[in-house]
Amino acid sequence: MEQSLVKFYQTGTFTVGNRLLAPEQRSVQSGAARSNSLNSGHRACQGCGEALGARYAIDAAMAATNGQLIAANATGCLEVFSTPYPETSWQMPWIHSLFGNTAAVATGIAAAMKAKGRNDVRVVAQGGDGGTTDIGFGCLSGMFERNDDVLYICYDNEAYMNTGVQRSSATPPAARTATTMAVGEHPGNEFGQGKNVPQIAMAHEIPYVATATVADLRDLEYKVTKAMSVRGARYIHIFVPCPLGWGAASHDTIKLSRLAVESGVFPVFEAERGEVTGVLKIRHQVPVEDYLKPQKRFAHLFGKKPDVATLARLQARADRNIRRFGLLT
Amino acid sequence: MLEQCEGSHAVAKAVALSRPEVICAYPISPQTHIVEGLGQMVKSGDLTSCEFINVESEFAALSVAIGASAAGARSYTATASQGLLFMAEAVYNASGLGLPIVMTVANRAIGAPINIWNDHTDSMSMRDAGWLQIFAETNQEALDLHIQAFKIAEELSLPVMVCMDGFILTHAYERVDMPDQAQVDRFLPPYEPRQVLDPNDPVTIGAMVGPEAFTEVRYLAHAKQMQALDLIPQIAAEFKKEFGRDSGGLIKTYQTEDAETIVIALGSVLGTIKDTVDDLRAEGVKVGVLGITSYRPFPISAIRDATAHAKRIVVIEKCFAVGIGGIVSRDVRSAVRNRPQPVLTVVAGLGGRAITKASVHQLLLDAIADKLELLTFLDLDWAVVNRVLEREKTQRRSGPIAEGILRDMGTVLVPGA
Numbered sequence: 001m002e003q004s005l006v007k008f009y010q011t012g013t014f015t016v017g018n019r020l021l022a023p024e025q026r027s028v029q030s031g032a033a034r035s036n037s038l039n040s041g042h043r044a045c046q047g048c049g050e051a052l053g054a055r056y057a058i059d060a061a062m063a064a065t066n067g068q069l070i071a072a073n074a075t076g077c078l079e080v081f082s083t084p085y086p087e088t089s090w091q092m093p094w095i096h097s098l099f100g101n102t103a104a105v106a107t108g109i110a111a112a113m114k115a116k117g118r119n120d121v122r123v124v125a126q127g128g129d130g131g132t133t134d135i136g137f138g139c140l141s142g143m144f145e146r147n148d149d150v151l152y153i154c155y156d157n158e159a160y161m162n163t164g165v166q167r168s169s170a171t172p173p174a175a176r177t178a179t180t181m182a183v184g185e186h187p188g189n190e191f192g193q194g195k196n197v198p199q200i201a202m203a204h205e206i207p208y209v210a211t212a213t214v215a216d217l218r219d220l221e222y223k224v225t226k227a228m229s230v231r232g233a234r235y236i237h238i239f240v241p242c243p244l245g246w247g248a249a250s251h252d253t254i255k256l257s258r259l260a261v262e263s264g265v266f267p268v269f270e271a272e273r274g275e276v277t278g279v280l281k282i283r284h285q286v287p288v289e290d291y292l293k294p295q296k297r298f299a300h301l302f303g304k305k306p307d308v309a310t311l312a313r314l315q316a317r318a319d320r321n322i323r324r325f326g327l328l329t
Numbered sequence: 330m331l332e333q334c335e336g337s338h339a340v341a342k343a344v345a346l347s348r349p350e351v352i353c354a355y356p357i358s359p360q361t362h363i364v365e366g367l368g369q370m371v372k373s374g375d376l377t378s379c380e381f382i383n384v385e386s387e388f389a390a391l392s393v394a395i396g397a398s399a400a401g402a403r404s405y406t407a408t409a410s411q412g413l414l415f416m417a418e419a420v421y422n423a424s425g426l427g428l429p430i431v432m433t434v435a436n437r438a439i440g441a442p443i444n445i446w447n448d449h450t451d452s453m454s455m456r457d458a459g460w461l462q463i464f465a466e467t468n469q470e471a472l473d474l475h476i477q478a479f480k481i482a483e484e485l486s487l488p489v490m491v492c493m494d495g496f497i498l499t500h501a502y503e504r505v506d507m508p509d510q511a512q513v514d515r516f517l518p519p520y521e522p523r524q525v526l527d528p529n530d531p532v533t534i535g536a537m538v539g540p541e542a543f544t545e546v547r548y549l550a551h552a553k554q555m556q557a558l559d560l561i562p563q564i565a566a567e568f569k570k571e572f573g574r575d576s577g578g579l580i581k582t583y584q585t586e587d588a589e590t591i592v593i594a595l596g597s598v599l600g601t602i603k604d605t606v607d608d609l610r611a612e613g614v615k616v617g618v619l620g621i622t623s624y625r626p627f628p629i630s631a632i633r634d635a636t637a638h639a640k641r642i643v644v645i646e647k648c649f650a651v652g653i654g655g656i657v658s659r660d661v662r663s664a665v666r667n668r669p670q671p672v673l674t675v676v677a678g679l680g681g682r683a684i685t686k687a688s689v690h691q692l693l694l695d696a697i698a699d700k701l702e703l704l705t706f707l708d709l710d711w712a713v714v715n716r717v718l719e720r721e722k723t724q725r726r727s728g729p730i731a732e733g734i735l736r737d738m739g740t741v742l743v744p745g746a
Contacts, residue, residue, distance in 0.1 A: 108396025
């Protein structure tokens with residue numbers, strides 16, 4: 001990928017904003033001029049991947065637009081933890097309308113700006129996986145096919161966390177949620193269900209689609225910046241672990257994101273007009289077990305008698321991603 | 330300028346003259362001709378500085394309007410029937426956020442059974458959603474009300490639904506007096522939002538509100554609608570000054586001064602009722618008509634005052650609340666509370682059934698003779714109803730109701746029969 005000019009993981013620290021870099025190579029987040037659009041003081045849980053992802057994504061978008069940015073936000077964790085009346089963490093114009101209409105609201109904002117000749121003002125829409133892949137999917141697909149000038153960001157934590165960890169169409173197979181309990185013959189979420197929205201977005205042949213994780217925040221910033229350099233409908237799907245919903249330690253958010261990438265569970269790629277143009281290669285492939293084990297939502301697969309068959313199926317899914325996207329060199 | 334045109338065209342022209350900046354379109358009969366007309370005007374370049382967006386559903390249509398309005402654009406959409414229900418969540422959201430969107434509802438029945446014809450069930454289902462609802466009697470009034478609606482909405486920062494009878498008005502060709510752009514510009518200034526998404530002055534819109542303030546926010550929505558009771562007549566007066574026509578206001582009365590019986594209704598049926606009143610007056614019957622233009626806010630005082638002397642009130646409504654009866658009549662009863670005059674509910678014109686002068690004539694004679702029950706269904710075919718009730722009594726698997734009725738009536742051919 002283009003940003004691989006600078007290989008940050010060489011330091012082994014996963015830190016951002018390396019002071020040894022020239023200023024133009026530094027991350028948005030490391031700069032004193034960052035907009036702090038999602039300001040501190042909000043009520044996200046400790047280790048929240050969504051809060052981290054949103055902070056980097058929106059600040060990068062703000063930097064790319066010289067602060068001329070308006071956000072539309074779906075109902076969900078991000079909305080609830082950032083705007084408990086009368087407080088707001090948003091240091092930018094921000095609107096929350098409903099759960100399922102965020103892409104359409106963003107279309108409306110973009111249309112208003114176009115009608116007023118304000119081509120400098122850009123629009124970002126954001127929501128969780130429930131608000132994106134399920135209830136907001138109709139409006140999202142409509143925004144895509146009309147190629148409206150909106151960047152839609154999905155923060156995917158793989159379930160309805162705000163309502164108490166229920167299954168969404170982004171929940172992986174075998175995962176325990178409040179509506180796919182770890183009981184019965186096939187505990188956890190079903191195999192053979194769910195939808196891959198980044199690929200569905202690509203099928204709309206929109207100018208830009210990308211996936212990212214909070215393990216590689218430079219990659220995330222790069223993709224948001226790139227998305228903002230393009231006009232038309234754009235989609236970024238960010239993998240954001242949820243310590244509460246996944247039954248994971250707060251300090252493992254970055255680690256789990258990295259393991260999801262390195263195991264092939266979550267392929268990181270970008271695509272233009274329906275064609276994959278770049279993938280983030282896996283440096284050291286790890287077995288899916290390494291990714292699954294630290295999460296209580298998969299605890300029923302382990303224990304005294306590990307569910308070898310199910311683990312094999314999950315490994316096969318990861319292997320398929322690796323093959324499909326050519327994640328290994 | 331006088332013009333002979335379709336009601337939908339008159340409304341499209343009125344909306345265009347109001348200089349909208351964002352229009353969202355989704356087809357549903359009988360509204361579709363309006364947005365088709367607007368789409369043509371935008372595409373041809375007759376309507377400039379306006380974005381016309383073909384959306385994927387009514388829910389998206391109003392959601393796009395919500396985003397556009399919050400970003401400071403004058404926003405418009407139109408819908409009907411199932412479409413209004415499909416956007417219901419956004420209907421409440423637009424008013425809750427205080428966004429002055431104007432939306433035409435080309436009134437149509439709600440299914441099942443699916444029916445594309447006119448009644449008022451659709452907009453009545455949203456009567457408590459926080460929008461102002463104004464009803465047009467004629468195509469001229471529909472045209473005029475749209476221009477007024479933008480002004481009322483933006484003054485209050487509340488959305489306005491302009492309701493016009495589907496097909497009866499939307500598809501009828503009538504003469505209308507079309508204002509010119511200069512007149513409309515004098516009457517309707519550019520939109521100055523009370524709240525706007527502006528990167529140079531950022532605000533948060535749509536934050537979560539808990540019990541500590543929710544009641545106050547909701548009360549203010551009510552207070553603003555109460556302000557509208559003064560504003561609507563005021564804007565109708567301003568409109569008359571500029572355009573020379575009586576249009577809008579809260580209510581309109583016809584022959585009510587000495588009327589012993591006052592008929593209350595909304596929309597285009599008022600014309601039929603007025604004709605019937607003329608006939609009855611010729612027979613020496615003291616009857617008059619009160620048309621409700623503003624259904625929300627509901628003009629309690631105006632209706633109470635205008636009906637003070639009447640012996641009885643007959644509400645003819647194109648909708649009803651299953652399980653209790655009238656919708657409009659219930660509101661009228663609260664307006665005339667503590668008075669001895671009976672308020673009689675007449676449900677009529679459901680799903681496009683014609684409300685004829687002959688039926689209204691007989692109905693009013695029955696009312697005057699005190700032969701009318703509290704709840705009447707005009708021209709209800711009892712034979713059909715009783716046949717279904719009998720079938721359900723005798724047959725466990727009595728089958729789909731609507732289809733059974735049509736078969737009974739011979740509307741559907743039975744194979745092999």
